[in-house]
Amino acid sequence: MQSKKDPKKLVLALAGGVGGAKLAHGLSLVKDPCDLVIVVNTGDDFTHLGFHISPDLDSVIYKFAGINDPIRGWGIENETWNFMDALSRIGGETWFNIGDRDLATHVERTQRLAEGQTLSEVTQELCRSYKISQNIVPMSDHRIGTIVDTEEGDFFFQDYFVKLSCKPVFTGVHFKGMEHAAPALGFTDSLSNPALAAVIICPSNPFISIEPILSLPGIKNTLEKLRVPVVAVSPIIGNKSIKGPAAKMLAEIGLPVSPLGIVKFYEKKIDGIVIDQFDAHLEQDIVKEGIEVLVTKTLMSSFNDEKLLAENTLNLANKIRKKG
Amino acid sequence: MQSKKDPKKLVLALAGGVGGAKLAHGLSLVKDPCDLVIVVNTGDDFTHLGFHISPDLDSVIYKFAGINDPIRGWGIENETWNFMDALSRIGGETWFNIGDRDLATHVERTQRLAEGQTLSEVTQELCRSYKISQNIVPMSDHRIGTIVDTEEGDFFFQDYFVKLSCKPVFTGVHFKGMEHAAPALGFTDSLSNPALAAVIICPSNPFISIEPILSLPGIKNTLEKLRVPVVAVSPIIGNKSIKGPAAKMLAEIGLPVSPLGIVKFYEKKIDGIVIDQFDAHLEQDIVKEGIEVLVTKTLMSSFNDEKLLAENTLNLANKIRKKG
Numbered sequence: 001m002q003s004k005k006d007p008k009k010l011v012l013a014l015a016g017g018v019g020g021a022k023l024a025h026g027l028s029l030v031k032d033p034c035d036l037v038i039v040v041n042t043g044d045d046f047t048h049l050g051f052h053i054s055p056d057l058d059s060v061i062y063k064f065a066g067i068n069d070p071i072r073g074w075g076i077e078n079e080t081w082n083f084m085d086a087l088s089r090i091g092g093e094t095w096f097n098i099g100d101r102d103l104a105t106h107v108e109r110t111q112r113l114a115e116g117q118t119l120s121e122v123t124q125e126l127c128r129s130y131k132i133s134q135n136i137v138p139m140s141d142h143r144i145g146t147i148v149d150t151e152e153g154d155f156f157f158q159d160y161f162v163k164l165s166c167k168p169v170f171t172g173v174h175f176k177g178m179e180h181a182a183p184a185l186g187f188t189d190s191l192s193n194p195a196l197a198a199v200i201i202c203p204s205n206p207f208i209s210i211e212p213i214l215s216l217p218g219i220k221n222t223l224e225k226l227r228v229p230v231v232a233v234s235p236i237i238g239n240k241s242i243k244g245p246a247a248k249m250l251a252e253i254g255l256p257v258s259p260l261g262i263v264k265f266y267e268k269k270i271d272g273i274v275i276d277q278f279d280a281h282l283e284q285d286i287v288k289e290g291i292e293v294l295v296t297k298t299l300m301s302s303f304n305d306e307k308l309l310a311e312n313t314l315n316l317a318n319k320i321r322k323k324g
Numbered sequence: 325m326q327s328k329k330d331p332k333k334l335v336l337a338l339a340g341g342v343g344g345a346k347l348a349h350g351l352s353l354v355k356d357p358c359d360l361v362i363v364v365n366t367g368d369d370f371t372h373l374g375f376h377i378s379p380d381l382d383s384v385i386y387k388f389a390g391i392n393d394p395i396r397g398w399g400i401e402n403e404t405w406n407f408m409d410a411l412s413r414i415g416g417e418t419w420f421n422i423g424d425r426d427l428a429t430h431v432e433r434t435q436r437l438a439e440g441q442t443l444s445e446v447t448q449e450l451c452r453s454y455k456i457s458q459n460i461v462p463m464s465d466h467r468i469g470t471i472v473d474t475e476e477g478d479f480f481f482q483d484y485f486v487k488l489s490c491k492p493v494f495t496g497v498h499f500k501g502m503e504h505a506a507p508a509l510g511f512t513d514s515l516s517n518p519a520l521a522a523v524i525i526c527p528s529n530p531f532i533s534i535e536p537i538l539s540l541p542g543i544k545n546t547l548e549k550l551r552v553p554v555v556a557v558s559p560i561i562g563n564k565s566i567k568g569p570a571a572k573m574l575a576e577i578g579l580p581v582s583p584l585g586i587v588k589f590y591e592k593k594i595d596g597i598v599i600d601q602f603d604a605h606l607e608q609d610i611v612k613e614g615i616e617v618l619v620t621k622t623l624m625s626s627f628n629d630e631k632l633l634a635e636n637t638l639n640l641a642n643k644i645r646k647k648g
Contacts, residue, residue, distance in 0.1 A: 049431050050374065050438060080406050086428035090453040092435075100424040104410035107373050111416070114374060129414040 008197035008321070009035045011314065012190045016041045016209020017056045018073050019235055019242055019300075020202035021063035023313070024134075026306030027200065028064070030314065033133040037190040041204070042119065042138045043146030043175060043212030044157045048096050049087075051106035052113055055158075056209065057123055057138055058105055065130035073243060076101045095163055120184045137186035139213045145176035146212050157208060166245040170252040173207050175215055183216045191222050198317035199223065201232035203298065205246045206265050214269065223269065229320035231272040233298060233313055234259035238278050242299065258282060263289050272316045274298060274309070292320050332521035332645070333359045335638065336514045340365045340533020341380045342397050343559055343566055343624075344526035345387035347637070348458075350630030351524065352388065354638065357457040361514040365528070366443065366462045367470030367499060367536030368481045372420050373411075375430035376437055379482075380533065381447055381462055382429055389454035397567060400425045419487055444508045461510035463537045469500035470536050481532060490569040494576040497531050499539055507540045515546050522641035523547065525556035527622065529570045530589050538593065547593065553644035555596040557622060557637055558583035562602050566623065582606060587613050596640045598622060598633070616644050 011031055013024045015038055024038045041056045055074070062068035062076055069077040079099035088094045098106065105126065112122045118141040127136055148160040150168035160166060182188075190196060201210055214220055223230060239257040241247040247257050255261035259275040263286050266273075272292035275282060280295045287293055294316040300306045335355055337348045339362055348362045365380045379398070386392035386400055393401040403423035412418045422430065429450065436446045442465040451460055472484040474492035484490060506512075514520060525534055538544055547554060563581040565571040571581050579585035583599040587610050590597075596616035599606060604619045611617055618640040624630045 050435050076410070080404055080424065082404050082424035083407065083427050083431075086400070086425035087432060090428060090432050090450055092428060092432045100404065100406035101410035103407050103427070104414060104416060107407075108411060108414050108416045111374050126414055 006197070008195055010190060010193050010195040011036050011198050011200060011317075012196060013038045013200045013202055014041075014204075014210055014213050015039070015056070015060060015202040016204030017044075017059040017244075018063075020056070020204040020209060021060040021068070022300045022306050023200070023202040023233055023309060024060060025063050025303075026300065026308075026310030027314075028134050029303065029307040030310050033135065035195075037135045037137060037186060039137050039139050039184070039187045039190075039213060041209045041212050042140060043144050043208065044161075045143065046145070046156065046158050048158075049093060049098075050110065051103075052110045053096075053098075053106050054109065054119070054138070057119075057136070058102070060136055061105075061123070061126055061130065061132065064127070064132045064134060064136065067130075075099050096158065118184075120186055135186060137184050137190075139184060139187060140181045140216055141184050142181035143177055144181050144212060144216075146208055147174050147176055148208070149173060161208075161245075166248060170207075170245070170249045172253065173211060175212055178212075178215055178217070181216060183219060187216075188218075188222075191219075191226065196226070196228050197321065198314065199226075199228060199230040200313055200317065201230065201266070201270065203233040203235040203242065205235060205241070205244050205249070206232075206262060207246070207249050220269065227324075229271045229317045230269060231274065231292075231313055231317045231320070232262065232266055232270045233274040233309065234262045234276065234279070236262055237276040237298060260285055260289075263291050271320050274313050274316060292316060330521070332519055334514060334517050334519040335360050335522050335524060335641075336520060337362045337524045337526055338365075338528075338534055338537050339363070339380070339384060339526040340528030341368075341383040341568075342387075344380070344528040344533060345384045345392070346624040346630050347524070347526040347557055347633060348384060349387050349627070350624065350632075350634030351638075352458050353627065353631040354634050357459065359519075361459045361461060361510060363461050363463050363508075363511045363514075363537060365533045365536050366464060367468050367532065368485075369467065370469070370480065370482050372482075373417060373422075374434065375427075376434045377420075377422075377430050378433065378443070378462070381443075381460070382426070384460055385429075385447070385450055385454065385456065388451070388456045388458060388460065391454075399423050420482065442508075444510055459510060461508050461514075463508060463511060464505045464540055465508050466505035467501050468505050468536060468540075470532055471498050471500055472532070473497060485532075485569075490572060494531075494569070494573045496577065497535060499536055502536075502539055502541070505540060507543060511540075512542075512546075515543075515550065520550070520552050521645065522638065523550075523552060523554040524637055524641065525554065525590070525594065527557040527559040527566065529559060529565070529568050529573070530556075530586060531570070531573050544593065551648075553595045553641045554593060555598065555616075555637055555641045555644065556586065556590055556594045557598040557633065558586045558600065558603070560586055561600040561622060584609055584613075587615050595644045598637050598640060616640060 146157040152168040250261040276298040476492040574585040600622040
């Protein structure tokens with residue numbers, strides 16, 4: 001851990017949904033709220049039933065509010081589904097599941113955006129109402145749409161993910177609206193903060209959760225110029241994604257389905273990676289790529305797992321930083 | 325009842341919320357679906373949380389779908405409130421209660437209106453999905469807002485009704501948007517249908533449920549010219565409203581708080597009125613006003629009550645029609 005006298009104490013975490021939420025939460029257990037900024041992917045945001053839905057922001061907020069459903073992996077625990085049942089009865093669109101409690105978030109967010117608040121402001125107010133003291137920031141206040149390129153054509157993320165169950169063969173991603181978008185102020189502020197000690201890429205899907213964040217105008221350049229370690233935590237253990245289609249996507253674009261594939265995808269964008277004990281045999285191959293490695297338990301099944309992984313990840317970042 | 329050979333068999337019912345829904349349902353138990361048109365007040369419609377909410381249409385639709393909550397008097401039976409609970413937690417507006425199932429109607433209606441459907445079309449599709457074969461028509465496809473005039477100023481209906489619990493002293497009503505509104509096609513079509521046998525004014529609040537319908541451009545004139553009996557059912561029994569603020573409103577504008585007050589309010593717009601046995605002593609006073617009277621049980625606590633009141637009301641209309 002960093003010394004208390006270290007002026008470099010700000011940690012910037014880049015996160016997608018559930019895996020990102022877990023490590024970000026782990027970081028919150030070892031960092032003061034004012035020394036942690038969590039930037040969340042909004043490329044999955046979409047309009048459905050008239051609502052602005054931000055699936056990754058919700059996963060992170062619900063996790064920090066302590067109301068996330070750990071079994072289902074999304075939405076709110078002890079959820080009920082009477083809205084969906086009634087909607088189904090009157091012929092409404094039911095391909096995207098929304099719980100009765102979860103719906104309140106979508107309604108309130110949509111209302112506030114319609115009243116002219118930015119997504120950052122809405123997120124801040126949602127956090128305040130859940131008494132979340134950490135700084136959770138959408139990657140952008142602009143509307144960006146992640147488009148999944150497949151052998152069967154291009155699909156908006158939710159169509160690919162929910163309607164098509166990720167079945168079409170993945171060939172890449174691009175982002176609608178990215179050229180006119182800007183990173184949110186809370187994101188750029190943390191990047192230009194002299195106290196910035198590390199950028200942590202959470203174990204989220206690199207293509208659809210992290211790449212949108214890194215693709216925001218100026219971000220890759222800024223990260224390259226920053227003399228701050230960028231450390232990823234592998235979302236792949238063995239040859240499997242902890243959750244979601246990351247393993248399938250790696251395979252389909254011809255990258256190794258292992259933490260090595262993650263390293264190859266992030267290429268020069270990361271300085272270090274945290275991989276699971278199960279993948280310890282890959283350590284030397286990754287080091288050959290010029291990337292520092294820390295081997296530890298990466299599956300997070302408890303707050304303690306989250307905390308330990310956060311500590312280990314920060315330790316690797318600190319070690320890289322001290323090396324210069 | 326009318327003879328089967330009578331070509332005049334179309335009945336047009338004007339209805340507000342719960343009381344109107346009950347008598348309209350009673351009419352549906354004695355009339356073929358194609359011989360009944362139910363025109364519903366939309367002056368209470370308002371936008372809340374981004375939704376177009378049509379309280380009276382919903383009361384009628386839920387009643388005909390057999391899913392209305394008879395105890396609460398509005399909304400859907402076996403309702404849950406998890407959306408509202410969650411909304412309250414994140415600081416949303418909670419002065420207007422929306423159940424989880426009820427919400428589906430508002431979401432679907434709002435979506436369809438945003439896609440360009442008229443309120444008549446949306447209502448028709450909602451009825452179809454609930455397998456309602458009766459013709460339920462909003463009074464207008466235009467947006468009209470009932471404004472309640474009080475000694476404390478003018479209030480939108482829902483503000484007066486829900487937020488202020490009808491407390492300010494009532495002085496009258498007016499209707500925002502009425503001058504640019506037109507009656508819905510289903511309404512004007514039934515008025516110009518040569519088969520029209522009777523117009524039934526359901527036992528709804530005369531000021532805030534029926535007056536908006538009658539105030540639509542051309543309606544009062546058309547009703548006057550039509551040689552078709554207009555029969556009201558009194559929403560007042562004794563000196564009390566069966567539900568809502570009708571009695572309070574009659575008192576505050578200086579009309580008798582009794583079926584006689586209803587007669588005086590409707591003035592020359594009705595030919596007959598059905599009053600409760602409890603008010604039998606008023607029969608002669610009402611007849612003096614030139615209005616035909618039928619005395620019967622008007623409180624509807626069962627489908628059978630609804631059916632009997634419908635039959636009695638149609639009998640009075642028929643009697644007036646035969647007199648010419």
